[in-house]
Amino acid sequence: MKQRFLFITRNYPPKIGGLEAYSYNLIKEFDSNFETYKLVLSRSKLHLLWFLPYSFVMALYIAWQNEVKYIHLCDALLSPIGLLLKIFTQAQISTSVVGLDVTFHNFIYQRIIPWCVSKMDIVVCISHATRDECLSRGISPDKCSVIPVGVRSGEAYIDSTQSELRRDLEQLFNLTLDNKLLLVTVGRLVKRKGVAWFVENVIPELTEDFLYFIVGEGPEYEKIERLISAKHLSNRVVLLGKLSDQQRNVILNASDIFIMPNITVDSDIEGFGIVTLEAGSVGLPVIASNIQGIRDAVIDGRTGYLVEEGNSGDFIAKIVSSDLDKTSIRKIVKETFDWPRIAERYFDVLMGCELRSSDH
16 A cells, blocks of 8 residues: 655744754655655744644544555644544554653643653654653653654755855954854754853853854843853854854854853753754764753764863863864765655654554
């Protein structure tokens, strides 16, 4: 029988973010190889009120009309829909778990969502950290598989010399980058990202040869802005806010090191760290905190370095001694995390469950 897949996600472009990119690329890979249907929300979270019942009804219709055998939910919040679909269809129901969707700190949420996840046929965790969170909530290890997020290996890469790209940066942001070593962080500025900690504790200890670009917005933006002023770092830290994809890619390709200085925050884990793959896909070595899902995204000593969380000395030592080859990093990231390879692993897990079930 022809394999038919249905994907349901509440995070989809044109919304921008890691989960949106994850859902889009996973569905795109399956759509290229199989008969694939999708139910997606591409608007703000306020629209969940209608999307949840709508997606359940439409999923029933699609599954019945097209004899869909596989339904995949792109995060754990959708697992109650999956539970209902298990009752009313004969499809195999799987869900991804990405981090906050299972750790969200709310009593009612924690009573409902992990229990619903435990009833799914397959649970795909995007890192060993998210798998550990699932296991700690009573979800069977037999149902849990770890498959990392993927990256489009050539999408962010710009085939220009670093000097050419730096001239572009100088024109874009009215800067002088002569003899500068460029550090960069890209992402939503929330506490767990550790950017404020890095500005306060690491940047003042580096020489003035280093210039730190921060790309992104979020609740920590003003705090970081105040730290830059209080520490007199305006000539060493450039807080850029939200940029276009093209501008961000120019910075990634022109920089020397990507920084991901995460810190532990209760109930808010870094499920993976997709942006580390984007950095690696252009050859940028990553220096990151050795915590949570970041461990699955950075191959220590090959695509970057994992250092002790909150240890400014370790960060400084790796920053000043990093000598990883950019061409090698690009090759490793492509071989390990390219989306077609990741999608193959999804297919193997989904089909593997069916084959195991048919043996009994």
